[in-house]
Amino acid sequence: MKRKTFGPVTSQHVAQLAGVSQSAVSRTFTPGASISPATREKVLKAAREIGYRPNAIARSLNTARSRIVGVVMSYFDNQFYPQVLEALAQQLDELNYHLLLFVGDRDGNVDRIFDQIMQYRVDGIVLASVSLSLELSEECLAAGIPVVLFNRSEETGIASSVNTDNVAASRQIAEFLLAGEHKRFAYVAGVADSSVNLARQQGFVSTLEAKGVQDIRVVQGDYDAQKTARAAQELFSSSAPPDAIFAANDHMALTVMDVARYEFGLRIPEDVSVIGYDDTGASGWPSYALTSASQPVTAMVNATVALLMKQIESENIEPEQVVVAGALIVRHSARRPHFGVVEKEGLSLFQPQEVE
Amino acid sequence: MKRKTFGPVTSQHVAQLAGVSQSAVSRTFTPGASISPATREKVLKAAREIGYRPNAIARSLNTARSRIVGVVMSYFDNQFYPQVLEALAQQLDELNYHLLLFVGDRDGNVDRIFDQIMQYRVDGIVLASVSLSLELSEECLAAGIPVVLFNRSEETGIASSVNTDNVAASRQIAEFLLAGEHKRFAYVAGVADSSVNLARQQGFVSTLEAKGVQDIRVVQGDYDAQKTARAAQELFSSSAPPDAIFAANDHMALTVMDVARYEFGLRIPEDVSVIGYDDTGASGWPSYALTSASQPVTAMVNATVALLMKQIESENIEPEQVVVAGALIVRHSARRPHFGVVEKEGLSLFQPQEVE
Incomplete structure (x- = not known):
């Protein structure tokens, strides 16, 4: 039911359409004001239908910006x-x-x-x-x-968002590990339904699958150190443990490295390569020297x-x-492929397209 | 010049004494109001002299708390x-x-x-x-x-403060390292005039001196990773490098460990013991296992x-x-003495007094 309006849409129009008082409309759009959920829902629905923009009310009630x-x-x-x-x-x-x-x-x-x-x-x-x-x-x-x-992002695109290209960066991590001739892959997932986790998992797994890789395990780290430690223990205890692990963020990747080294006596990257996402400060510490997709x-x-x-x-x-734009910062936690690693401004980056 | 007052001290008394208008007094105590530095100084001085508490004004201007x-x-x-x-x-x-x-x-x-x-x-x-x-x-x-x-604290005691007992904890670190039979000591200092740095340095150095230790070096890390790395390089490059280092916080201690291991090939704690202060998350990571004075x-x-x-x-x-109250959390970055380490709730603590 689209309502034809002549001239600017006012709160009165919204009140009429919603069947509520004008005060209810005003209170719906006043931060902190008291309004019942049911009434608010009616008002918001009506406001959407007739394209009411309440900025003017908000401004009149709160002339100065709070900064x-x-x-x-x-x-x-x-x-x-x-x-x-x-x-x-x-x-x-x-x-x-x-x-x-x-x-x-x-x-x-x-x-x-x-x-x-x-x-x-x-x-x-x-x-x-x-x-x-x-x-x-x-x-x-x-x-x-x-x-x-x-x-973070949400599907409808109704909110603004700032991200790196999670799918592309994770595809590049898969390509880096494939170029390093790894055979058995694992993804340590963040909270399962978070948008960045979904994008990173999809970019990584779909790239491996497209190259015919079948040995891909996904375990849940949920961005939590303890859960990640248990997930890593599960991976390294299996009969054919992975030789290449991508963790959805650095925080989990560092935990995976500690479990590999100190609980299973594995050498990094000789026995297992580990890659993270974020490029946080600790990833550059020589104890870890984590290869990681940067989020500048x-x-x-x-x-x-x-x-x-x-x-x-x-x-x-x-x-x-x-x-x-981010980049894959290459350090020492993952075997380096024989091609594609370039030096730029004191960092090693994986940029195979610039070499080929 | 102490002014005798009968009844509550008012802004009028302050204005009189300061030789300014009552409005100037009000503006001095109104956050964000315009007032010249010279006038404000006069008002504050007068208010101090006659013990004027401006809470009432502040409240009347701003009845609701901002929370x-x-x-x-x-x-x-x-x-x-x-x-x-x-x-x-x-x-x-x-x-x-x-x-x-x-x-x-x-x-x-x-x-x-x-x-x-x-x-x-x-x-x-x-x-x-x-x-x-x-x-x-x-x-x-x-x-x-x-x-x-x-x-942080300040000398006059005019401001409230919350701290651990920096002097006592640093004394205990000195005792722990002495009990571990170390010979050559170093303190990696934080910003030289910060109150916690002064207290930690004093507790550590004075305890060593009281035990007749002469080989004590103090270098400046200034709570900064790069400065700390340079300070550590200076220590480890010297002809008789320290075998026991206390860094004024964990953040610097982790850097000292990385420099010792990855730039000088030193083993921790066999070649050098390192202790920090704060007991932050990374100190418990197995790559570091830093012995540290806790700040709960x-x-x-x-x-x-x-x-x-x-x-x-x-x-x-x-x-x-x-x-x-804090405690010295004993992990593996410093040689353990033969006495004084007790196990409590899954942690190892240095509490020699409870053993003796």
Whole structure:
């Protein structure tokens, strides 16, 4: 039921269509205001139908910007996230914005946190390491609050996101390990339904399958050190253990290396090659020298802040999916192939296309 | 010039004494209000002299609490701080307080950040990894804003603080290394004038000196990985390198271990023992198995939040210095003495007094 409107769509139109009071419409779009879930649902539905943009109300109730960006983060034991947080805080600070930190539940339930964020009338939200439900994305959009998913995406494309090319990077890891003449492969998965895990698994496994590889095992590490240790024990205890392991992030890859060396006496990379994803600080420590797909923190944070600022300043939220370029940083945790490794600015990278 | 007052001290008394307008007094104690440094200094001086507590003004201007605590932190590459930040955010969240994050300059200059914090009318401030000048401490106190120094202290005792017993723990490290029959000692110092560095250095060096040890070198790591690597190279290149090294935090100790093993081919602990301070996550990884003085994150954060809440709720800021108990966690990076190591709840601790 599309409603024809002449002139700007007002909250009165929304109230009429939803069959609620105008005050209910106003309260739906006022962060922190009291409104029953059922009424709110009616209002949001009506607002969507007639294309109502409530920014004006939000602005009239809250004329000054708070200059606060809410950041939801978890997995602080994975060094990648503190690095991201530090860079985010510094870049926002340079723009005289500040960062209100919320620690996310690992189970991804963001609803409770979301209500809290709304109490503070933030100018924007960055969600790192939690997923945003479609419902909440729509609510943010309706409330005129820019949201950027960091190192996460959602299928509908309704929220903006910043990622590296997880599929392409994981394909390259498969090609690197194939070029190194490995035979038995394993993927240590992150939380099964997280978008980056799905993309990395798909890129890795589909590339191996396309090359006729049949010995591919997938075990669950769930981004958790203890679960990852158990998954690695399972792999190394099997009758024909893998000689090539890709873990969905560095945090898990380092655990796999420790289990291989200190519980099974395996040599890395002579007995087993291990590759991670993130290229965090510890991966460069000589005790690990982990080969890893990089996620350039500065570039990803730049893109995130630029997206937020564009949307805050234009008051126009057009979702954008930004993909930042990474590279496979070659160190010593995986056998090197005889081709494709190039030296650039003090780093070894796998770039077979530039050699061929 | 002490002024006798009858009845409560008011802003009018302060204005009179300072020779300024009442509005200037009000603006001095209003976060974010415009006031010249010279006038503010006059007002603060007068307020101190007559014991004026401006809480009432602050409250009348800002009746509702912001429920925001400002946290200033730096050194995110030292795993200790992200662990602290996660715990702080979670504990504040449980009390329906939230955390506004400011990344501190490593040079310790907190003035610029402080002005920003004041713009947000925070209910309290936690300063981790930056020092607070006496002037700023006084200003917070005058403005009625509780401040807790985390893992830092300042000499006057005007600000509250939460620490472990840095002197006692470092004395114990010296005793542990002496009991392990080491001969040549080195201390890798953090930033030279940081309070924890001074305490750790003093506890370690004075204990060795009291036992007649003369071979004690002090090198500067400044809590920085690159500087620490250079300091370690200097130590291991010398004609009689140390066989026992205490680094002022784990972050530096791990770097010292990597340099010893991968640049000098030294065995740990056969050739050199290394001990750190913090007991961060990576210290327990089997690649390092670092012996380290623990700083129990949960207990320290509990104490910090309890202090803040007490001061916020009572509106009475009595500075308190809280010392949280730690222990020397014995792993495999330092030779174990023949006595004093006890097993407790799955950990090995150095507690010679309980054995003797």
